[in-house]
Amino acid sequence: MQEQRLKPRHKRLALIVGGLAILAIAATLVLNAFQSNLVFFFSPTQVAAGEAPKGKNFRIGGMVKDGSLQREADGVTMRFIVTDTDQEMAVAYKGILPDLFREGKGVVAQGKLGENGVFAASEVLAKHDENYMPPEAAKAVGDAHERAAINKATAEAAAKTLKP
Template sequence: MKTRHKRMALILGGLAVLGVIAALVLNAFQSNLVFFFSPTQVAAGEAPKGKPFRIGGMVKEGSLRREVDGVTMRFVVTDTEKDMTVAYKGILPDLFKEGKGAVAQGRLGDDGVFVASEVLAKHDENYMPPEAAKAVGDAHARALANKAAVEATAKTVRQ
């Protein structure tokens, strides 16, 4: 075999190894990728079925309940437009409170309850996860737009 052919075989072998490594890294990245959805997006069917994702918003006042088993907690996360019930088996973070922002990671159950494997709470009174803040802001803006449209229609009808 000529030196030129050896060099070409070595280059092709190196490229094949790099290709396999790149495929493995991309596969690992894809399997660990978790997207964020608001309760409104989940209700609209935009969330993946059978795959983990994150849901976030404000924990609804008066919604925190402990199940009979003593370990499972249920609460409602809202973006002010839609509500999503979350079930979490474990100890909630110390900063987790009703009326505060939270993000839960898990899967949507067949019964429509989000089964969380991890719950994250905001770390101070000025912070809300950017995705949750955007979802709450978007829902609030839609609610204001709907209210304005209803008022405009009522005003037109009165005239």
């Protein structure tokens, strides 16, 4: 019997198909890894509005409310409130807070929203100098100030129209 060989054209086609299959598998693995590591940022107002994902990691940012920092009885868990001046979000963090973490300063925490409405942080990031606030937190606070100004202007306009 004579051995049947592939024609050069068929060999090239097989190599191209095999290369495309390997490329598709590699692209799928890279995109899957990227998707699983993607973490979105939400302000306390967005979380209160239900925009944050349930059961998935995300970041929350704003200012640490003055007087809200408390140490739990276990000595390791810290609780504090993050605010964007419009809404507040309770945060629990088990571990050592960064040296630059302070009440009244900007913070971004990464973690999941618990069933009890408390944000369980796995990581806390603090500002790195006096004038710095994380961009996401600065935007959230700015947006909250804009909403407050609009609400105030609307209330004043309504009060003027109601006066005889």
